[in-house]
Amino acid sequence: MRRIRAAAAGAVTISLLTAATACGGGSSTSGGSNDSPKTLTYWASNQGASIAIDKKVLQPELDKFQKQTGIKVKLEVVPWSDLLNRILTATTSGQGPDVLNIGNTWSASLQATGALLPWDAKNFGKIGGKDRFVDSALGSTGAQGKDPAAVPLYSMAYALYYNKKMFADAGIAKPPTTWDELIADGKKLSKGGKWGLGAEGSNPSENIHHAFVFAKQHGADFFTADGKADFTSDGVVAAVKQYVDLMARDKIIAPGNAEYAQNQSVADFATGKNAMLLWQSASANLKSQGMSEDSYGIAPVPVQSGTPGTGANVNSMVAGINLAVFKNTDNLDGATKFVKFMTSDAEQKILNTAYSSIPPVKAAQSDATFNTPSNAVLKDTLAQSAAALPQVADESQFETAVGTAIKELFADAAAGRPVTEASVKAKLDKAQQQMPKK
């Protein structure tokens, strides 16, 4: 009796241990199948003002898809705070959605996990070919020289949003085109509890997006050509310092913005607390906050001198959302069909209008809807003066490490502590050492 029990207990333990250790992660070897051709699971990122709004935008389109193909799409809108974690756990377990949205800057990182379906010529052929898409958007779909890990879905670019009335009241005739002008204007606007510019000091991703552009303008990069982290070059230090100095030295950003991480600066802009905002595709957002479209103007993000262009005159990252397919989907054909549907000219028009983004699909982009003056700024920026964030496998670590370093610098600036070249360099050095060693 004793021995039987002991043996039983042992068997339970061993089976648990083998279950745990032997199989490792999920169904790693399977390359996708068509076992359940009638359903798809789709994780959408939160693009609208709330998750409820996203569902309202997407559901009719998914119904349309079901009518066309008979495939039912189960939609889950995942908040940004959860999305990367959810993708990670899905990757680890092999239990994920069939199709999902990813931030385009994560493309190379997620590509490295091998969990996403590579978009080779054959797969691209199924959705109408690679050349349907705008080049700049394709530049943010994975590491160079590899098949893209995802397909562009929505494109966005940074622009300078400014409050027309506050500009007029301060006697400013036209939006600034260089940083010097922006600072001068900002100083005129920063008084009486109002401030020149808004920022999201505690949001690592926002910090990275701006620091990246500033670095470009200083002729520097965060990664060497062979993909090694290089955060402490003079150009990068100057770039990060210039960004933080908007609060620390120029004092045109309210110190309180140092703790913003939940888009409070957009709300501040909408309520007239800030006169300017550097943001990507904010129109729909501002509208939902009750700011009418004619009360603000949209201009290109300033440069050091001259006009936006390439090289040192880059003034935005290529922002956007990509659509990816999980390699081990059990409805490969359906997933491909769904990607084709979502990137079709008609759907691109509907979705990008709803989210005030720019279609990365050429045919859709030329539609009249996207030729309004405000969209023209975004479109021109994307076409002429936007650069893709480094497409390296360590991108997400880079965002965390450097984004957090800048967050700490903002905290220093807000507390009135000096932000010097040395202190910037020290923070960046620490960030660099936290990057994975190769």
Next chain:
Amino acid sequence: MTTTTATAEAAERTVRKNSPGAARGPRRTGRIRRIGLPYLLLLPALVLELLVHLVPMVIGIVMSFKELTQFYIRDWGTAPWSGLDNYKVSVDFDAPVGKALLDSFFVTVTFTLLSVGLCWLIGTAAAIYMQGTFRGRGLLRALFLIPYALPVYTAVITWVFMFQHDNGLVNHVLHDQLHLTDKPSFWLIGDNSFIALLTVSVWKGWPFAFLIVMAGLQNIPQELYEAAALDGAGMWQQIRRITLPSLRPVNQVLVLVLFLWTFNDFNTPYVLFGKTAPEAADLISVHIYQASFVTWNFGTGSAMSVLLLLFLLVVTGVYLLLTSRGRKTADV
């Protein structure tokens, strides 16, 4: 084989000795029952502990010897063994990763000591003051238990709202109404974040100490107070000479439990600061979370967790040794 029967019989003898009830059942079936029953009763708990705590812990330890980065998470069985590399990185205190871990460790220790100390102090004081009867005592006791009863995230998120720089209550009171500071302070970033974290932790934690001490006070025999009163000891002296010493065994358990909970607390800093905590309030659990989930290096994260576990084992062991000395029965 013979040894097993021998020990079984020995076990049975002790069973019979220690549980007189069980010994009275019918002899033959009772024998199997008596030996089997306790194990049967323990089985569910045992299986669950194995499944949820022990096996995962073993896996965690295995992972800490692997190079488990984003390239391998899809199939972590194939991740290469990295020997002690993850540990070396974690304890190389001259390099940033190790130094950050060490800093985080010291922040956590300081935070835990202060938080446990304050929770205990406030809890004990409140329990002693609330011993006598006075009007509103029942209501006050209920009010005091609210922070503990609130779900962690709702409590912490309310504090986040109060700690905001521009619109928060704390700055409104300290700066606008009391004029104690030159300019509004930051509580959720920078150095003050430590104070913010401590405040929330104490606010949330002291009622537990209060509850336990209150229960402990009920076990102090009335005669002790009466005898002391006869000796002419006043209220304060009674507290010092009788109440506090009598609470010692309660305190030993209370402090240990508070220590472990506070040290391992993840929810409070996570809701308060999000995924990346300010350096001044970078508690070790969030630090490890960031090291594993945000930078996708689960091997190093696991190594750090194992180190943390070893530290807690040592502390708990030493604590139990020290406190049980001089005490005949160790509660734990």
Next chain:
Amino acid sequence: MSSTVTRSRSPMAPPRSFLWSRRIFLTLLTGFVLVPVYVMVSSSLKPLADVSGKFRWIPSGLTIRPYIDIWSTVPLAKYFMNSLIVAGAATVCSVVIAVFSAYAVSRYSFRGKRVFTVTVLSTQMFPGILFLLPLFLLYVNIGNATGIALFGSRGGLILTYLTFSLPFSIWMLIGYFDSVPRDLDEAALVDGCGPLGALFRVVVPAAIPGIVAVAVYAFMTAWGEVLFASVMTNDATRTLAVGLQGYSTLNDVYWNQIMAASLVVSVPVVAGFLLLQRYLVAGLTAGAVK
């Protein structure tokens, strides 16, 4: 506060210094405890403009709008149900299992008893972060091998949470059962009850305060957990702890709705807790701190 006739606890009337210090201390402490509670309640009744501007003690206007909006901004009702199911089931299972284990440890002596208690208790010191990913992998693999969906299901979460509260519950109940006189279950055994009969007819009824205390603790543990819920749930099974993050979206932070929702999810636990606090003290007195 004025009537200061003490219970028989202390035969002498407390001195003035004691009364004054008590008055001051308890007043300050009440303030400290109540301010956040006041902020939660008042903010939940404020219009959005009030909560996104400078803090004000007195709302500029009262509105119940937030209490209406919370249900549509995020599917709060669904999260509520999930939390209720998960926490409820975890509590019931945890209590039942703890009762069995504690009874075994309290009433029997057997080989491995000490190993068992020490092991179970020591799990209390495990940092959650250490076994988050392993546990997740384990669930996934059990799911793949047996078809039992643990990952992403409420079942998996229930299993996890009930185990979290188990060590403390067992330990408290051992203490409580020890304080129930053995003569009682012996008498039951003489009357012909089996050991389980003795447990359920005699020991459990005598230990109700301890069991209630344990149940309250288990429920609170499950109701408030964030870390595991954030990884182990999906859209259909998300619990309140994670779901409440939905109120800070791309747009703005709807503080009034956050506060209203916080209040709504807090009321059941706080009310339950306060109703049962009498048991709690009684349970702790006999169980944990004897």
